[in-house]
Amino acid sequence: MRVKRGLADMLRGGVIMDVVTPAEAKIAEDAGAVAVMALERVPADIRRDGGVARMSDPIMIEGIQAAVTIPVMAKARIGHFAEAQILESLGVDYVDESEVLTPADESHHIDKWSFTVPFVCGATNLGEALRRISEGACMIRSKGEAGTGNIVEAVRHLRSILGDIRKVTQADQAELFDWAKQLQAPLGLVQEIAETGSLPVPMFCAGGIATPADASLVMQLGAEAVFVGSGIFKSEDPAPRAKAIVEAVTHYEDPAMVAKVSRGLGDAMPGLEIGELDTKLAERGW
Amino acid sequence: MSAVVGVLALQGASREHTAALERLGVIVQQVRLPQDLVGIDALVIPGGESTTISMLLESSGTFEPMAQLLHEGLPVLGTCAGMILLAGDVLDGRPDQKTFAQIDIAVRRNGFGRQVASFESDLKIEGFEEPFPGVFIRAPVVQTVDRSVEVLASVELDGGKQSPALCRQGNVIVSSFHPELTDDLRIHQMFLANLN
Numbered sequence: 019m020r021v022k023r024g025l026a027d028m029l030r031g032g033v034i035m036d037v038v039t040p041a042e043a044k045i046a047e048d049a050g051a052v053a054v055m056a057l058e059r060v061p062a063d064i065r066r067d068g069g070v071a072r073m074s075d076p077i078m079i080e081g082i083q084a085a086v087t088i089p090v091m092a093k094a095r096i097g098h099f100a101e102a103q104i105l106e107s108l109g110v111d112y113v114d115e116s117e118v119l120t121p122a123d124e125s126h127h128i129d130k131w132s133f134t135v136p137f138v139c140g141a142t143n144l145g146e147a148l149r150r151i152s153e154g155a156c157m158i159r160s161k162g163e164a165g166t167g168n169i170v171e172a173v174r175h176l177r178s179i180l181g182d183i184r185k186v187t188q189a190d191q192a193e194l195f196d197w198a199k200q201l202q203a204p205l206g207l208v209q210e211i212a213e214t215g216s217l218p219v220p221m222f223c224a225g226g227i228a229t230p231a232d233a234s235l236v237m238q239l240g241a242e243a244v245f246v247g248s249g250i251f252k253s254e255d256p257a258p259r260a261k262a263i264v265e266a267v268t269h270y271e272d273p274a275m276v277a278k279v280s281r282g283l284g285d286a287m288p289g290l291e292i293g294e295l296d297t298k299l300a301e302r303g304w
Numbered sequence: 305m306s307a308v309v310g311v312l313a314l315q316g317a318s319r320e321h322t323a324a325l326e327r328l329g330v331i332v333q334q335v336r337l338p339q340d341l342v343g344i345d346a347l348v349i350p351g352g353e354s355t356t357i358s359m360l361l362e363s364s365g366t367f368e369p370m371a372q373l374l375h376e377g378l379p380v381l382g383t384c385a386g387m388i389l390l391a392g393d394v395l396d397g398r399p400d401q402k403t404f405a406q407i408d409i410a411v412r413r414n415g416f417g418r419q420v421a422s423f424e425s426d427l428k429i430e431g432f433e434e435p436f437p438g439v440f441i442r443a444p445v446v447q448t449v450d451r452s453v454e455v456l457a458s459v460e461l462d463g464g465k466q467s468p469a470l471c472r473q474g475n476v477i478v479s480s481f482h483p484e485l486t487d488d489l490r491i492h493q494m495f496l497a498n499l500n
Contacts, residue, residue, distance in 0.1 A: 032353060087397070088353055088356075
């Protein structure tokens with residue numbers, strides 16, 4: 019476990035960028051990404067195209083692995099342990115069991131303890147986060163609402179998870195049993211949080227980050243690093259925006275620095291109003 | 305008066321180093337900008353992504369003043385990415401990747417392979433009675449070591465060859481593993497003993 023979560027510790031304070039080609043992976047690495055997420059379509063395109071979204075073609079993942087020296091992550095469908103086995107055999111550095119792809123199992127997530135490769139999973143609240151950790155996830159990310167360029171859902175998820183952690187630390191022993199019941203989470207993990215005041219694995223933010231200011235916001239709320247999906251390569255000028263978001267995550271507590279890097283980046287990705295969505299990806303996962 | 309130790313906090317595992325150093329009673333100064341270097345008695349460069357840290361050192365204007373302090377003999381501990389940033393020579397790095405070149409070793413980035421090849425190994429360290437838990441995460445492999453560098457611990461590579469994992473040259477200590485991810489403070493203690 020120490021080795022598996024160790025890589026997540028090393029990614030803290032960094033930006034993980036979605037890329038669909040080796041050329042984009044190069045741009046991400048040049049901009050200072052700590053890792054890339056290799057996928058066939060960014061969430062905004064998955065949302066637009068519809069249909070079943072699956073694990074990427076191994077050729078595409080291998081092309082990206084060959085193009086960069088930083089860690090390469092890839093997505094498997096929720097519950098699709100065979101896709102995860104394939105990704106592990108390709109040597110990806112992290113598997114994202116992701117709601118952005120179409121779920122393969124309506125009640126079971128992957129048993130992540132049975133893998134050598136570490137997993138990251140999305141969560142919308144503390145109970146979901148703890149269930150994923152109990153299944154062996156070594157990193158939790160907020161789900162947000164991928165492919166929208168709208169930060170509101172990620173903020174809701176971060177506030178929910180971190181707010182409940184703060185409440186749990188105030189609970190007495192008897193109340194912790196009730197917390198475990200309410201959260202539908204293992205008592206042992208709830209007791210551990212009451213003791214330490216934080217999740218036992220790093221918590222990153224994903225879903226809707228489009229600007230340096232968005233990155234600063236979620237870092238100040240308590241995220242330890244950020245994933246940027248469509249926000250970079252669906253913007254007008256990806257390279258400078260990617261670099262600016264990297265700088266904003268490092269200097270998130272310094273508004274003058276965030277202001278400096280926010281200047282003249284061109285148009286951000288066009289955003290979507292959450293109320294007008296047909297499909298809410300964050301509702302996938304159990 | 306307690307020593308002030310700067311911990312480079314641009315990206316990576318600065319929090320764990322900060323916690324370890326505070327447990328040993330020193331004052332920690334997070335370093336993100338050139339002005340954060342003022343008044344520090346020593347520096348720690350943590351694990352993280354060396355390409356990212358290298359870029360952020362440049363863009364924040366911290367690289368040059370930090371290089372100057374290191375050149376003047378500021379004691380420094382570098383773990384994993386920190387080892388890469390202090391090494392004289394980096395193999396398989398990016399062509400534009402800069403290092404402080406403070407220790408005469410050549411390292412190969414991700415020399416052990418990808419994350420699935422990351423591992424833990426108990427290390428026998430010179431001067432320590434008990435073995436030290438070495439946590440290696442996409443770790444660099446030390447390829448060559450100048451004769452003036454002390455090798456304090458080694459780790460076995462595939463095929464049984466030993467490779468240096470903890471090295472010291474003057475005021476510079478580097479490890480390819482992560483002492484900050486364990487509760488064992490002996491390497492931080494060894495580093496702080498340098499200050500007196």
